[in-house]
Amino acid sequence: xxxxxxxxxxxxxxHEHISKAAEELRVAQPSLSRTIARLEADLGVPLFDRHGRxxxxxxxxAAFRRRVDRALAELEDARRELTDAAGHTRGSVSLxxxxxxxxxxxxxxxxxxxxxxxxxxxxxxxxxxAERLSEGxxxxxxxxEVLNGPGLGxxxxxxxxxxxxxxxxxxxxxxxxxxxxxxxxEPVVTTRPGIWQRTLAERLFSEAGLELVVACxxxxxxxxIEMVGAGLGVGFGPAWYLRSPMASRVPFSPLRxxxxxxxxxxxxxxxxxxxxxxxxxxxxxxxxxSLVAP
Numbered sequence: 506x507x508x509x510x511x512x513x514x515x516x517x518x519x520h521e522h523i524s525k526a527a528e529e530l531r532v533a534q535p536s537l538s539r540t541i542a543r544l545e546a547d548l549g550v551p552l553f554d555r556h557g558r559x560x561x562x563x564x565x566x567a568a569f570r571r572r573v574d575r576a577l578a579e580l581e582d583a584r585r586e587l588t589d590a591a592g593h594t595r596g597s598v599s600l601x602x603x604x605x606x607x608x609x610x611x612x613x614x615x616x617x618x619x620x621x622x623x624x625x626x627x628x629x630x631x632x633x634x635a636e637r638l639s640e641g642x643x644x645x646x647x648x649x650e651v652l653n654g655p656g657l658g659x660x661x662x663x664x665x666x667x668x669x670x671x672x673x674x675x676x677x678x679x680x681x682x683x684x685x686x687x688x689x690x691e692p693v694v695t696t697r698p699g700i701w702q703r704t705l706a707e708r709l710f711s712e713a714g715l716e717l718v719v720a721c722x723x724x725x726x727x728x729x730i731e732m733v734g735a736g737l738g739v740g741f742g743p744a745w746y747l748r749s750p751m752a753s754r755v756p757f758s759p760l761r762x763x764x765x766x767x768x769x770x771x772x773x774x775x776x777x778x779x780x781x782x783x784x785x786x787x788x789x790x791x792x793x794x795s796l797v798a799p
Contacts, residue, residue: 506544506547506548508577508580509540510540510541510543510544511544511573511576511577512530512577513526513530513532513537513540513541513544514541514544514552514569514570514573515570515573515574515577515640516529516530517537517541517553517560518552518562518566518570518573519636519640521553521559521560521561521562522559522560523537523538523541523558523560541553548565548569550565551563551565551566552565552566552569553566574639574640574641577640577641578639578640578641578776578779581641582641582779582780583780585780585782585785586780586782588782589782589783596621596622596623596782596783596784596785597622597623597624597625597782597784598622598623598624598625598644598645598782598784598785598787598788599624599625599626599627599642599643599644599645600624600625600626600627600643600644600645600646600647600788600792601626601627601628601629601633601634601637601638601643601645601646601647602626602627602628602629602634602646602647602648603628603629603630603631603634603647603648603649603650603700603701603726604628604725604726604727605626605628606727606746606751607647607771607796608626608647608792610795611791611792611795611796612624612626614791614795615787615788615791615792618791619784619787619788622784622787622788624788625643627643630699630700631648631650631651631652631699631700632699634646634648634652634774635652635653635654635657635774636654638652638654638657638774638775638776639654639655639656639657639776641776641779644775644781644782644785644788644789645773645774645775645785645788645789645792646773646774646775647662647771647772647773647774647792648701648771648772648774649701649769649770649771649772650699650700650701650704651772652772652774656776656777656778657774657775657776657777658774658775658776658777659772659773659774659775660772660773660793661770661771661772662771662772662773662793662796662797663769663770663771663796663797664768664769664770664771665743665744665745665768665769665771666743666744666761666767666768667705667741667742667743667744667762667767667768667769668741668742668743668744668747668748668759668760668761668762668767669683669688669739669740669741669759669760669761669762670729670730670733670734670739670740670741670742670747670752670757670758670759670760671733671739671757671758671760672733672734672735672736672739672756672757672758673734673756673757673758675739675758677739677758677760678758678760679758680760681760681761682760682761682762682763683760683761683762683763684762684763684764685709685710685712685713685715685762685764686713686715688710688713688715688739689715690716690718691718691738691739692718692719692720692721692737692738692739693706693717693718693719693720693738693739693740693741694720694721694723694729694732694733694737694738694739694740695719695721695722695723695729695740695741696722696723696724696725696726696729697722697723697724700724700726701726701769702726702729702740702741702742705741705767705769706741708766709764709766709767712765712766713764718738720737720738721737721738726742727746729741729742730742730746730747730752730755730757731755733755733757734755734756734757741762741767743769744759744761747759771796773789773792773793775789
């Protein structure tokens with residue numbers, strides 16, 4: 506058993522798919538399969554249940570994964586701590602976020618102030634963010650959805666008002682404010698389940714006693730306003746974005762949404778007990794100050 510085989514196992518366990526794991530690791534599938542088979546032989550138990558080409562982590566694999574995640578995260582923390590102790594303050598920091606639009610400006614200003622720090626960004630779903638954070642693959646996650654996982658700490662950074670966007674020429678266009686009752690029967694452009702816009706839409710329509718009619722389901726939240734402008738339906742978005750120059754190029758009308766809880770809560774997540782490098786601390790402080798600032 507060596508570190509390489511443990512890292513390979515970690516990625517295969519996350520994907521439960523040899524081809525996808527091999528693609529991420531940039532290794533040949535047969536080589537990866539042999540590595541996993543040798544690891545199982547060393548341990549004396551199968552780690553996956555195999556059904557043709559499909560594999561699923563079994564109870565042995567799930568128990569082993571928890572230990573492997575912890576061990577590899579500790580080793581990565583040790584590397585960062587030693588780098589700081591040796592005076593190598595340039596360092597690196599990694600962040601996963603559901604959308605990179607939110608962090609574009611803070612990252613740009615951080616790099617300008619700390620040109621020696623390597624910043625790595627990943628766009629991911631809440632589930633993948635929680636996994637990467639638990640595995641120690643990223644230092645922080647920025648999410649509007651609640652991330653579930655053992656040992657994850659968080660800090661609320663921003664509560665921002667959510668507005669509604671409607672196509673130009675829509676019956677509601679030109680109004681300053683709408684209520685949920687005004688949206689009865691309206692087709693909605695939203696994200697797939699698990700992303701904050703969809704969670705918010707489902708809750709607001711349910712609380713209003715209305716049916717959510719999904720006209721267009723997307724992965725990238727910022728694409729929603731493009732589809733609204735194309736006339737596919739109405740859509741929700743942060744007020745600052747719907748009124749920003751970035752969104753002004755799209756033909757749509759932003760309206761204030763008078764509905765209880767029509768807001769987005771942005772939280773920063775980290776792994777409790779993990780070593781935070783000097784570079785990561787500086788990045789966290791910069792990001793927090795940038796996002797919290799009025």
